[in-house]
Structure formats: C-alpha cells, structure tokens
Amino acid sequence: MAGAARAGRRRRGARLEMTSLMDVMFLVLVFFIYCIFDMAVHRGLKVDLPNAKGAEEKGERIVITIAADDSMQFNGVALGREEIVSRVKELISLKMNLPVLISGDRRASLGAGMELLGELKAAGVEKASFQVSGKEK
Secondary structure, rough: OOHHHHHHHHOOOOOOOHHHHHHHHHHHHHHHHHHHHOOOOOOOOOOOOOOOOOOOOOOOOOOEOOOOOOOOEEOOOEEEEHHHHHHHHHHHHOOOOOOOOEEOOOOOOOHHHHHHHHHHHOOOOOOOOEEEOOOOO
C-alpha cells in the first residue's frame, strides 16, 4: 500500500516562484515611470526670465509663454489671450486641473501678464504661477 501511495504522488522538481519576481519588476516599472514624469520638458519659447528666488515646481503643467513683444504661446503654439483662456477652460472642464506656469520675458509688459492671470483666475484656474530664473543679482 505504501508503494501505491508513493506511485500516486508525482515527484516535484525545484520551482521558481514568480510572485516575488513580478513584484520586483513592478517596482522597477514604477520607478522608471516616476523618473520619466520628473523630467519635465519646457514647452515654450526661450525667454529672458526675471531674476528672483522661487520654489521649483515639478510635474506636468500648462506652460503659457509671454514674449518680449507681448505675444503669447500656449504649450509652444502661438495663440491670442482669449484662445489661451478658452483652451484652459476646456482642460478644466475635462477635470484636468493642471497647474499653469506663466513664463514671461523680462521685457514683456507687466500688464499683459496681470491681465492673463486675472482671466485665468476668473476661468477657474486654482494654481497659477510666474516662472523666474531662480538667480538673484
């Protein structure tokens, strides 16, 4: 009888547990995704930023650039102020409450930036800030 019980059982070889390997690979994937999102690409026109101390913001955001001649770009696309505000409203309606970064040239008029900021706040933008160079004279 002991021989029959032994014959019924198959002999198992060494097993490689995949669960822990999958956990490690998932953590590596999460690490690389986090690193990719941390590498923010500036999607605007190169401008001469004003010098001031400021906190660095990371992550995905909407970039509005004001050039020295007060022309504006929305994520690298030249648009008027009204069109920019309407696009931001569309993003807000889609529940994409991304922070807005206004990157203004130091020679741009202060009025253009303030008018844009006022219209963005009226459109429902909760988080808007001006980009500075981070260096003081």
